Amino acid sequence: MDWQDLRHFAILARTGSLSAAARELDVDHATVGRRVGALEHALGLRLVDRLPRRVLLTEEGRAVASLVASMEQTAQLIERRARGAGAAAAATVRISAPPAVAARLVAPHVAEFHRDHPAITLILSGATEMAALDRGEADLALRLSRPTDPDLIVSRIGVMHFGLYATAEQAALPAQHWRFIAYDKKLDHVPQQVWLKSLLAGRPVVFQASDLFGQQEAARAGMGAAVLPRFIGDADPALVRLPTASEPPARDLWLATYPDLKRSPALRRVMDFLGRIVARACPKRGG
Amino acid sequence: MDWQDLRHFAILARTGSLSAAARELDVDHATVGRRVGALEHALGLRLVDRLPRRVLLTEEGRAVASLVASMEQTAQLIERRARGAGAAAAATVRISAPPAVAARLVAPHVAEFHRDHPAITLILSGATEMAALDRGEADLALRLSRPTDPDLIVSRIGVMHFGLYATAEQAALPAQHWRFIAYDKKLDHVPQQVWLKSLLAGRPVVFQASDLFGQQEAARAGMGAAVLPRFIGDADPALVRLPTASEPPARDLWLATYPDLKRSPALRRVMDFLGRIVARACPKRGG
């Protein structure tokens, strides 16, 4: 007797129709019908009378349904216990992410994570090298380039979109008077920098900063226009997004960890949390 | 969460190894491994530590195992209740079979059936027409020709083998002195009769009977050789089987009933019983 057949029957007994049970189980109504038929065959009993638009339980069906309901309660207990086992586990999880992502994307949400998982301590550090995982300095790494180490479990969890931002005052100037803020030369290969250079059209870079925060602060001070991730630029009330002649770049966000670490319930909770906030701030589709 | 994964885990928890659980479930050890792995993934927990020659439950595994044990008990209760529902059902089941099959194949075993299912009353009648089902005179029909009514559920449950039988005294006579016992002319189309006629080679039919019993009694009385089903001829100590120039015929045994009748637990019990005794007396292979 296949217990999954019992599960389908339990849901059918509760909902009264193959279609409703199918929706709850997220399978096809045909599957529910076949599964319950298989159960009837295995038990040698008729559990349901099939009518054109609903099913009725037979007397035997009601008897089995009351037994299988206790199995359903136990299964739900197992699932709750599994969730509890994860949440209750005291653990420390160390996250490494590019500084801007760490400070502006992750850090603002750690309070809500802590509220839901008080026993898990997060340690967040800003870094861009993959070595953070290798050196044992982090359990999870968020990165803008796909990690290539074959021993890592890697998943693409979002897309970072960019825009060009300045104060409203700067934005009101004629476009040929716009000034720009860039990274220094060692980051000339970075897609955002490449894009910024393509926009210059003879207009000057008046400030160079080695990190995004400096660029953002300079833009807020009216120095000029800077390329910022949308989740930063759109959230800053002092800045507006400028129109641009070409589409801004988009960069995938990757999450990497080691397989044995992934077995840890605490780490999985953190991965789920990062997946959710990245999905909100950096959706895979559209900007 | 797939309840069948839970079932595999329940057995693994009880037996301590993938191989032992596989034997109990009658599946491959690889299947048990995959199923338990799927459960671990669904729950986000590690339930077992896999060692080279055994598995150990983790602390979480022990917790889940104690919960799933109650599901196992409930499932066993459901199965026992299903068997009880079948066995306890008071019912009358009417069987129609060719007379020889009814009297010599089925009747000798009804005592054992009754012992196992005291609440089911069997009514056995000898008939060869399919109309017995149509007229509502029988619930189950055993037949030597495949029933063709599309509304019937039909299954081939055995093969009746035949032989030529006579007393040892008759058998000791020179073959050219052998005499034969046949059906009367109206059964000339029946395969056994066709075969018998093919064996005559100028030797006489000295007795004709309209039924098998008369033929068997005449053969026992030394009148000559008769074609009998093996399960009759081999079981008669007064008769021996004669060598023949050609292979005897074999006829399929078919069991037929109506679909709604088949849902009856009592009828299924009887069908199982008939299937077993026919399989023993008239196996599908070899003679």
Added chain:
DNA sequence: CAACATATGTGCGATAATGCACAAATGGAT
């Protein structure tokens, strides 16, 4: 009374699960 939404039933192709065969490792027996 007609139309429509939703139910169950079924055949078939695609996908997932299983069994099989093999490899590697281990613990007990000799």
Added chain:
DNA sequence: ATCCATTTGTGCATTATCGCACATATGTTG
């Protein structure tokens, strides 16, 4: 110390299951 029986793990071919599309029927609504 060696050998053997039995374990777990894995790739691949085969088989079973599922989803999909369609048919039919029905109950509710306009």
